Amino acid sequence: xTPIHVLxxxxxxxxVAFVAGWARLVRSTRxxxxxxxxxxxxxxxxxxxxxxxxxxxxxxxxxxxxSFATTTTVYRLRKLVSDELIxxxxxxxxxxxxxxxxxxxxxxxxxxxxxxxxMIIAAVLGAWLGAGIVCRWSKRKVQIGMGCALLAAATxxxxxxxxxxxxxxxxxxxxxxxxxxxLIGNFVxxxxxxxxxxxxxxxxxxxxxxxxNPRAAFPIMMSSCAFLMPVGGLRFVRxxxxxxxxxxxxxxxxxxxxxxxAYIVKSLPLSVVRWLVIVxxxxxxxxxxxxxxxxxxxxxxxxxxxxx
Numbered sequence: 001x002t003p004i005h006v007l008x009x010x011x012x013x014x015x016v017a018f019v020a021g022w023a024r025l026v027r028s029t030r031x032x033x034x035x036x037x038x039x040x041x042x043x044x045x046x047x048x049x050x051x052x053x054x055x056x057x058x059x060x061x062x063x064x065x066x067s068f069a070t071t072t073t074v075y076r077l078r079k080l081v082s083d084e085l086i087x088x089x090x091x092x093x094x095x096x097x098x099x100x101x102x103x104x105x106x107x108x109x110x111x112x113x114x115x116x117x118x119m120i121i122a123a124v125l126g127a128w129l130g131a132g133i134v135c136r137w138s139k140r141k142v143q144i145g146m147g148c149a150l151l152a153a154a155t156x157x158x159x160x161x162x163x164x165x166x167x168x169x170x171x172x173x174x175x176x177x178x179x180x181x182x183l184i185g186n187f188v189x190x191x192x193x194x195x196x197x198x199x200x201x202x203x204x205x206x207x208x209x210x211x212x213n214p215r216a217a218f219p220i221m222m223s224s225c226a227f228l229m230p231v232g233g234l235r236f237v238r239x240x241x242x243x244x245x246x247x248x249x250x251x252x253x254x255x256x257x258x259x260x261x262a263y264i265v266k267s268l269p270l271s272v273v274r275w276l277v278i279v280x281x282x283x284x285x286x287x288x289x290x291x292x293x294x295x296x297x298x299x300x301x302x303x304x305x306x307x308x
Contacts, residue, residue, distance in 0.1 A: 003113045008103060011226055015099045018230035022092070025237045026244065049078070050249020058097040058254035062261035063268055067094055068198040069153040070277060071250065072146065073284040081243045083288065084139040086146060087196045088236030089243045091131070093250025095229040100258045102226035106219040112173020115182070115212075120224050122183040123199070126190025127228035131235040134194045143292030149197035150285035156201035157278045161271070168208035171216075178210050186224060194232045199225050 046054075053074050061067035068090050075081045081089050137145065159165060174182055185206045189199045203221035208214050236242045 004107060007106060007113075007116075007223065011099055011103055011106075011223070014227060014230055015096060018095055018099075018234065021230075021234050022237055025234065029240060044245040046245050046249030046252060049080070050246055051253035053080075053246075054093065054097070054250035054253025055257035055260075057250070057257070058094065059257035059261045059265075060270075060273070061094075061097070062101055062258045063265070063270060064200075065270060065273060065277060066153065066157070066198045066200055067097075067254075068193075068196050069150055069157075069281045069284075072150060072196055073277075073280045075246070076284050076287060077280075081246050082139075083146070083291065084137075084142045085241060085243050087134050087142060087194060088233070088239075088241040089246045089250070090196055091127075091194060091229050091236055092233040092242045093247035094254060095226075095233050096251045097254030097258045098222070098229055099226040100255050101262070102219075102222040104258070104262045105222055109215055109218050110172055111216040111219045112171075115173035115179065115216075116220055116223060118179065118183055119186045119220050120227050122187040123190035123193075123224035123228045124231050126187040126192075127194055127232035128235065130191030130194035131232035133191075135236060135239040135241050140292050143288045146196045147285045147288030147292060149192065149195050150281050150288065153197050153201070154278050154281045154285065156205070157274055157281070159205075160201065161274055161278070165205060165214070166208040168214040169211035171212050173216075174210050174212060182206065182210050186220075190224065190228045190232075193225070193228060194236075199228075 053071060057067040057071045057074070060070065071090055071094070072086055075086055075089075076083070134142065134145070186203065189202050189206070192202075193199050200221050203224065204214060204217040207217035207220060233242075
């Protein structure tokens with residue numbers, strides 16, 4: 001069995017383990033008399049709006065637009081998910097579509113396996129740490145943190161539009177000091193994923209700065225997300241800091257969106273779409289920061305554990 005086959009098997013096993021863990025935690029939450037979750041929030045099935053959001057955001061994610069910033073913007077504009085529950089909802093709901101992306105694309109782009117595996121491990125550790133921190137944040141901190149994360153995402157999108165990414169090199173892997181820098185960078189990016197800032201664009205910048213071929217970023221960033229999101233996502237589920245209904249919509253609608261983009265559409269002229277996304281993401285970021293600065297927590301340091 002080749003290393004890539006081992007990776008694909010691990011991705012498949014991760015998907016199965018995530019679904020099993022998610023189902024188990026949902027059942028335990030429903031039967032736990034001490035939970036603060038509302039019955040409606042637990043039992044609600046995703047509607048067509050939730051499924052459509054999952055399909056559209058993951059369709060464009062597969063084509064390179066990203067899904068976290070766009071999903072956050074739609075949730076806020078439609079008032080579908082409480083602000084403090086958005087980071088968890090993103091990490092839980094987008095997990096299975098992201099694994100689908102990784103299964104499709106990691107087989108077609110070559111990369112050094114040692115670099116790939118260590119970068120994945122670093123991102124997973126960062127996600128575990130980040131989810132533990134964000135789960136304990138108050139609504140005000142989440143609003144301000146997500147607002148700053150969205151501004152960072154919009155900046156990276158703007159860099160893409162203006163061609164400001166570093167050119168990169170020709171190597172497919174790194175060693176020694178460059179590898180250490182890459183691991184630290186991906187650890188930080190994994191932690192930031194739990195706050196709602198996507199890993200794709202910053203990971204591509206990181207890979208290019210290390211002198212690697214930018215194409216090598218694709219298996220690294222997709223596989224990193226595919227392994228770190230179940231880790232962070234299940235922690236959000238355990239802490240009841242996500243919306244079950246919205247997460248199901250992202251998962252069930254997202255997988256067909258990925259398959260449509262990967263196998264049928266394959267590519268689109270996305271320049272105009274990216275400019276539109278930048279504008280709406282900046283709008284959402286400013287709104288989040290403004291709401292966070294206005295908001296005063298009734299019990300600072302105690303996170304609201306309501307599931308919507």
